[in-house]
Amino acid sequence: MSQKRLIVDMDGVLADVYAHFIQYEKEYTGLIKKKEDLIGVTEEAAFTQTKTYVRSVGFFRTLPVIPNSQEVLEALNTQYQVYIVSSAMEFPNSLREKYDWLAEYFPYIHWKQIVLCGDKRAIQGDIMIDDHFKNLDYFEEKTYLFSQPHNQASPAGRHERVDSWEELRGKLLVKAT
Amino acid sequence: MSQKRLIVDMDGVLADVYAHFIQYEKEYTGLIKKKEDLIGVTEEAAFTQTKTYVRSVGFFRTLPVIPNSQEVLEALNTQYQVYIVSSAMEFPNSLREKYDWLAEYFPYIHWKQIVLCGDKRAIQGDIMIDDHFKNLDYFEEKTYLFSQPHNQASPAGRHERVDSWEELRGKLLVKAT
Numbered sequence: 176m177s178q179k180r181l182i183v184d185m186d187g188v189l190a191d192v193y194a195h196f197i198q199y200e201k202e203y204t205g206l207i208k209k210k211e212d213l214i215g216v217t218e219e220a221a222f223t224q225t226k227t228y229v230r231s232v233g234f235f236r237t238l239p240v241i242p243n244s245q246e247v248l249e250a251l252n253t254q255y256q257v258y259i260v261s262s263a264m265e266f267p268n269s270l271r272e273k274y275d276w277l278a279e280y281f282p283y284i285h286w287k288q289i290v291l292c293g294d295k296r297a298i299q300g301d302i303m304i305d306d307h308f309k310n311l312d313y314f315e316e317k318t319y320l321f322s323q324p325h326n327q328a329s330p331a332g333r334h335e336r337v338d339s340w341e342e343l344r345g346k347l348l349v350k351a352t
Numbered sequence: 353m354s355q356k357r358l359i360v361d362m363d364g365v366l367a368d369v370y371a372h373f374i375q376y377e378k379e380y381t382g383l384i385k386k387k388e389d390l391i392g393v394t395e396e397a398a399f400t401q402t403k404t405y406v407r408s409v410g411f412f413r414t415l416p417v418i419p420n421s422q423e424v425l426e427a428l429n430t431q432y433q434v435y436i437v438s439s440a441m442e443f444p445n446s447l448r449e450k451y452d453w454l455a456e457y458f459p460y461i462h463w464k465q466i467v468l469c470g471d472k473r474a475i476q477g478d479i480m481i482d483d484h485f486k487n488l489d490y491f492e493e494k495t496y497l498f499s500q501p502h503n504q505a506s507p508a509g510r511h512e513r514v515d516s517w518e519e520l521r522g523k524l525l526v527k528a529t
Contacts, residue, residue, distance in 0.1 A: 180473070260474065271447055287470035289470050290468070290469040291469070292468070297357060297437065297467055297475055299475065
């Protein structure tokens with residue numbers, strides 16, 4: 176049987192965009208934001224200059240990694256046909272930075288497994304993990320909503336909410352019997 | 353009714369890779385190759401140093417445009433949900449060059465319509481235009497094989513062969529009645 180295709184988002188799933196925004200916000204404006212105060216607020220409303228931050232050279236290259244994503248995805252990569260699918264086209268500087276970031280933190284991901292796109296409507300697979308409804312809602316197969324402050328006040332709807340990569344490990348990794 | 357999704361390849365469909373390879377081959381080696389002598393030969397066998405050429409800075413940014421592709425795709429872009437899908441990940445230098453090339457020659461293509469990937473197995477749509485069997489063979493819907501020397505000696509199989517953008521205009525553009 177062929178492996179199922181697992182479509183994994185980068186920002187907000189592998190890369191901790193909030194931690195980075197909080198750091199940039201502090202450096203640019205002196206304001207100190209906390210994740211727990213940003214529940215149910217869009218990223219654009221939560222921070223004063225998100226467009227400036229994401230357009231600055233190095234933003235995507237220096238993102239922190241979401242806890243446990245490296246080891247859990249490495250295990251899943253042996254059981255699924257994994258694709259890393261990231262919306263990157265709005266910020267063309269991010270293209271090479273995202274490629275280099277993946278090469279550093281997820282070296283077991285082959286270049287054949289990377290997709291950088293505008294929107295995700297032309298993407299297919301069997302399972303999608305994403306933190307944005309705008310991506311999950313177009314995907315017809317199984318969907319996991321990865322919790323981030325911007326989506327935490329919204330009902331997950333037909334998507335299954337997960338709060339961590341540990342939780343994804345439990346749901347997706349098939350144990351040897 | 354929603355528009356059909358039209359998946360359009362870049363190299364060999366919008367961008368004239370052979371014309372560029374012929375020019376690079378002449379500059380690098382002095383050898384003069386002609387398209388008509390390269391029928392049924394892979395690109396790697398047709399030219400002496402394809403990997404060197406595609407890895408050189410500017411290769412993808414300076415590709416000539418395939419005749420009529422600009423005006424025909426502009427017309428199709430009003431009738432289809434067009435996605436430009438290009439295998440680019442093997443050559444990370446090409447990512448930004450391909451983005452900039454599209455912005456120059458196909459300015460009506462929005463960034464949301466661009467997908468740069470490794471392989472195309474995670475891509476879905478209703479119609480695919482490509483010059484490589486390795487891409488078309490994984491696509492389950494309607495497929496057009498765009499003629500290039502490397503595929504011209506092969507039977508098209510379940511794919512429909514087209515020799516030009518003029519031919520694609522006739523097949524795909526819905527005329528007002």
